Amino acid sequence: AIPPDLRSIVFMMLGNYIGQGVVLLLVPGLILGKVRSADPMRSGLSWWKAMAAGTGAMVLFWPLVLASGLLAGVFITLMTGQELPEIAHTTLLQLQQAAENPDIWLILALIMIVLLTPILEELMYRGLLQESIRRMPGLVNETPWIAIALTSIIFAVMHAAVVDQRGLVALIVLSMGFGWIALRTGRLLSCMVMHGLFNLLNLVQV
DSSP: OOOHHHHHHHHHHHHHHHHHHHHHHTOGGGGGTBOOOSSGGGTTOOHHHHHHHHHHHHHHHHHHHHHHHHHHHHHHHHHHOOOOOSOOBHHHHHHHHHTTSOOHHHHHHHHIIIIIHHHHHHIIIIIIIIHHHHTSTTTTTTSHHHHHHHHHHHHHHTTTTTBOHHHHHHHHHHHHHHHHHHHHHSBHHHHHHHHHHHHHHHHHHO
16 A cells, blocks of 8 residues: 555645745746856757756766765764665655555656656756845855855755755755756756756666
């Protein structure tokens, strides 16, 4: 049977999407998927080049994310003597159990994780939060990594309820990759593709 928690997660994710959607409706320009690129010549990338850039960024950052999570796990184990579970994300554990007896709730959860979550989270974090920080006086195009780093820390903290400490470290590294490719291409589509591929790779591993 499908774990009851998985059904709850689906409804929780839906509520989260609705809340984020309300915020995004207040910023119509972000829906167009544009951010201020560090390189004005690249901000006009076609959709397929933006998708290719997101795929390439995932190839580049995937080993960095794995390495950072592994090193953080080793450090935590050495410091605390506590053996960490193989999977750092509680939702992945629930999906692993649910996969033994697939149902509509599992299908809905997978669709949300691979498609809806990357779209809405990148609109929120890279399109709204990162750009808002970057456009603050003194930060505009001068020190974009400050905005990327702050956004990444907030992004990781917002996932603290479902990942352990090593997962938070890996998420910060991953989020910096999202921020970098969004800044590099000037297209939110790039970080959405990168985000979706990361989620998909995690699901395949489970």
